[in-house]
Amino acid sequence: MSPHEKAQIMDADAIRRALTRIAHEILEKNQGTKDLVLVGIRRRGVPLARKIAQTIKEIEGTSVPLGILDITLYRDDLSQLGYQPLVRKTEVPFDITGKKVILVDDVLYTGRTVRAALDALIDLGRPKLIQLAVLIDRGHRELPIRADFVGKNVPTSRKEEISVSVQEIDGVDRVAIIERKT
Numbered sequence: 204m205s206p207h208e209k210a211q212i213m214d215a216d217a218i219r220r221a222l223t224r225i226a227h228e229i230l231e232k233n234q235g236t237k238d239l240v241l242v243g244i245r246r247r248g249v250p251l252a253r254k255i256a257q258t259i260k261e262i263e264g265t266s267v268p269l270g271i272l273d274i275t276l277y278r279d280d281l282s283q284l285g286y287q288p289l290v291r292k293t294e295v296p297f298d299i300t301g302k303k304v305i306l307v308d309d310v311l312y313t314g315r316t317v318r319a320a321l322d323a324l325i326d327l328g329r330p331k332l333i334q335l336a337v338l339i340d341r342g343h344r345e346l347p348i349r350a351d352f353v354g355k356n357v358p359t360s361r362k363e364e365i366s367v368s369v370q371e372i373d374g375v376d377r378v379a380i381i382e383r384k385t
């Protein structure tokens with residue numbers, strides 16, 4: 204049966220405020236922009252990372268480099284793990300060695316995408332540290348991964364899904380909970 208939307212949990216203003224807060228928290232935790240770089244996970248982590256970079260520029264007057272990791276989840280029928288993330292492309296046109304890398308994604312769920320992103324980043328260089336910023340943490344981790352910066356914690360059941368829409372891809376900024384009917 205088709206999934207249906209249960210509730211909208213963030214509108215454009217709520218997303219903007221959460222990203223502004225995250226930008227301030229990143230600056231506070233890292234004492235400014237020195238050695239800071241942002242890396243967004245495609246697809247929706249990228250416009251979110253861009254907005255955080257814009258806000259940092261407005262606050263500090265400094266442009267922070269922005270890279271992209273393209274990671275796709277594909278169903279792995281041979282594995283008990285259900286699905287596996289595949290790193291398709293890395294567009295990080297700067298050296299991350301010695302940098303403070305802020306990884307940005309829209310939803311943190313099992314943690315598998317972030318694990319693949321960490322592997323890809325470590326293949327690219329030796330960052331000083333890696334921190335994780337997500338718009339939504341919906342729980343159900345299957346790996347020991349946690350976010351340093353969270354827009355909103357949303358307790359969910361496994362039957363539910365979080366749908367993040369962003370202006371650049373979907374024409375609107377919003378977050379909704381979707382229920383999969385079985």
Ligand SMILES: O=P(O)(O)OC[C@H]1O[C@H](OP(=O)(O)OP(=O)(O)O)[C@H](O)[C@@H]1O
Pocket residue numbers: 244245246247248275276308309310311312313314315316317
């Ligand atoms: O913690 P995990 O279980 O790995 O799940 C989180 C990932 O799932 C989503 O990607 P999706 O494949 O839905 O693509 P999207 O970014 O285009 O929405 C989301 O963007 C995260 O990258």
Ligand SMILES: O=c1cc[nH]c(=O)[nH]1
Pocket residue numbers: 310312341363364365366367
């Ligand atoms: O609910 C979920 C889980 C993973 N990725 C999403 O975008 N939503």
